[in-house]
Each structure stands twice: as C-alpha cells, then as structure tokens.
Amino acid sequence: MSLTITDSLYYWLVNHPKILNFSWSQGETLGSSPLFLTVTVISYLSLTFLLSNLSLPPLPPTILKRISVVHNLILLALSFTMALGCTLSTFSHAPHLHYILCLPLKTPPRGPLFFWAYIFYLSKIVEFIDTFLIILSGSTKRLTFLHVYHHATVVIMCYLWLHSSQSLFPLVLVTNSSVHVLMYTYYLSCALGIRPRWKRLVTECQIVQFQFSFVVLALMLYFHVTHKGTGCAGVWGWCFNVVFYSSLLALFSDFHAKNYGANGKMTAPKKVA
Numbered sequence: 186m187s188l189t190i191t192d193s194l195y196y197w198l199v200n201h202p203k204i205l206n207f208s209w210s211q212g213e214t215l216g217s218s219p220l221f222l223t224v225t226v227i228s229y230l231s232l233t234f235l236l237s238n239l240s241l242p243p244l245p246p247t248i249l250k251r252i253s254v255v256h257n258l259i260l261l262a263l264s265f266t267m268a269l270g271c272t273l274s275t276f277s278h279a280p281h282l283h284y285i286l287c288l289p290l291k292t293p294p295r296g297p298l299f300f301w302a303y304i305f306y307l308s309k310i311v312e313f314i315d316t317f318l319i320i321l322s323g324s325t326k327r328l329t330f331l332h333v334y335h336h337a338t339v340v341i342m343c344y345l346w347l348h349s350s351q352s353l354f355p356l357v358l359v360t361n362s363s364v365h366v367l368m369y370t371y372y373l374s375c376a377l378g379i380r381p382r383w384k385r386l387v388t389e390c391q392i393v394q395f396q397f398s399f400v401v402l403a404l405m406l407y408f409h410v411t412h413k414g415t416g417c418a419g420v421w422g423w424c425f426n427v428v429f430y431s432s433l434l435a436l437f438s439d440f441h442a443k444n445y446g447a448n449g450k451m452t453a454p455k456k457v458a
C-alpha cells in the first residue's frame with residue numbers, strides 16, 4: 186500500500202510526461218520573455234501604487250474573508266506540493282548532492298527540477314494577490330516597503346533561476362515553499378478569525394531561511410572556485426541572490442525588532458486565539 190502511494194507521488198510529481206518533458210524555452214514558454222517579466226513587474230508596482238492612493242472603500246469583511254480563505258488555501262496547497270515535488274525530483278534526478286549546489290555550466294533548463302522552478306516562478310505572480318487583499322481590506326499601513334519590494338523582486342529572482350539555470354535553486358525553493366506552508370497557514374487562520382499565538386515563530390522561520398540561504402550561497406561559491414574545469418552555472422544569479430537575501434535579512438530583522446521587541450513580546454498585541 187505504502188509502495189503504491191510512493192509510486193503515485195513519484196508519477197504525479199516527477200515522472201508525469203508533462204513534468205519529465207518540461208523545457209523552459211526563451212520566448213516560447215509562457216512567461217519566459219524579458220518583456221513578460223518587465224510588464225508583469227511594472228504592472229504590479231503601478232497597480233499597487235494606484236490602488237493604494239485611490240482611497241477605495243474597503244471590501245465588506247464577509248466577502249474579503251471568503252476571498253482570503255480561498256487564496257490562502259490555494260497557496261498553502263501549492264507551497265506544500267512544490268516543496269514535495271522539488272524534493273522528490275531532487276532525489277530521483279540529481280546524480281549527487283553536489284549537483285544541486287553546483288549545476289554544470291550550460292545545464293539546459295529542462296526536466297522535473299526546472300518544472301518546479303517554473304511553477305514556483307508562476308506562484309510568485311499568484312502571490313501578488315496578497316497585496317491586493319491588503320489594499321482591499323483598507324489597512325494600507327500593512328502595505329510596507331518590505332512587502333512590495335519582496336513581492337516585486339522575488340519574481341525577477343525566479344526568472345533568473347530559469348534563464349541562467351542557476352545552481353542551488355532546488356534548496357532555496359524547498360526551504361522557501363516549506364516556510365510558506367507555515368506562513369499561509371498563519372494567514373488562513375487569521376482570515377478564519379483565529380489569530381495564532383505563533384506569529385513570531387513564522388517570522389523567525391523566515392529569518393532562519395535567509396540565514397540558511399547564505400550557507401548555501403557560500404557552498405556554491407566554494408564549489409565554483411574549487412571545481413576542476415568550468416565552475417557552476419548561474420553565477421550572475423548568485424550575485425543577485427546575495428544582494429536580495431541580504432536586504433531581506435535586514436528588513437525582516439527590523440520587522441522582528443519592531444513587532445516583538447527586544448524582550449520577545451509583541452509590541453502591539455492583538456487578540457489571540
């Protein structure tokens with residue numbers, strides 16, 4: 186029985202023909218052109234700026250609650266599936282651990298690992314809805330620089346992963362999707378009217394994931410420099426990730442200090458379940 190479940194999981198998340206034969210081809214795959222990326226990011230930023238300055242009346246709470254519940258459920262399920270799919274793909278398609286930290290130069294962006302990188306990229310566009318939920322709730326003070334900067338920049342990072350076959354993306358993808366399972370469970374509970382006591386744990390898991398990313402980035406650099414021959418694929422993406430994760434680590438540390446204070450207590454406590 187357990188063998189059947191494992192076989193089904195491998196079929197649907199790794200060996201399905203659509204996954205096995207996936208290929209990111211520049212300009213052909215949906216979302217793979219630089220124009221698509223530019224229009225997507227500029228539209229997100231413009232719409233966010235416009236809608237937040239229009240002083241729209243907030244959506245009635247019951248409607249907002251229903252939309253939030255559906256949106257958070259979708260992203261919770263998607264994050265779980267991406268973490269599992271990419272983990273299983275790594276086990277069955279990475280020849281050795283070294284491979285996921287240092288892809289050989291000119292690795293073509295195809296097969297299961299890149300399929301999950303592509304789904305992850307598209308999921309970051311779906312996450313734009315988070316921003317519109319904040320605007321539609323009327324709590325624009327929650328529309329922080331951290332939030333908008335993160336949502337706009339992470340899409341560019343995922344595009345670069347695919348475009349440059351960036352080494353180490355499988356580890357970052359699995360870590361981030363796992364943290365997002367926790368984060369969307371938190372948001373789902375809030376939308377259902379239950380405010381979890383473990384908000385701080387979510388923030389701390391996010392901070393640990395950024396710290397862990399630096400370990401992974403350092404390992405990739407080590408392999409790149411010491412690798413006999415050509416080094417690892419995606420060194421420009423590596424530079425982008427260093428800058429992006431450093432900024433997120435600083436912003437999240439600041440968020441942590443402001444929200445939970447130096448003694449670990451929430452500075453502005455809300456009703457908890």
Ligand SMILES: CC(C)(COP(=O)(O)OP(=O)(O)OC[C@H]1O[C@@H](n2cnc3c(N)ncnc32)[C@H](O)[C@@H]1OP(=O)(O)O)[C@@H](O)C(=O)NCCC(=O)NCCSC(=O)CC(=O)O
Nearest residue numbers: 253257315318332335361364368372375376384387388391
């Ligand atoms: C605990 C956090 C996850 C969230 O902190 P916040 O202070 O934003 O959270 P909060 O307690 O005010 O959120 C609860 C409110 O959000 C509403 N809400 C429900 N679903 C939502 C959704 N999908 N997106 C945004 N808001 C949502 C709830 O109904 C509730 O409204 P009400 O209060 O009215 O009942 C934190 O660690 C964090 O990430 N803070 C940064 C802000 C942010 O935007 N994070 C997400 C993207 S960054 C990211 O994702 C990094 C990563 O990759 O890990």
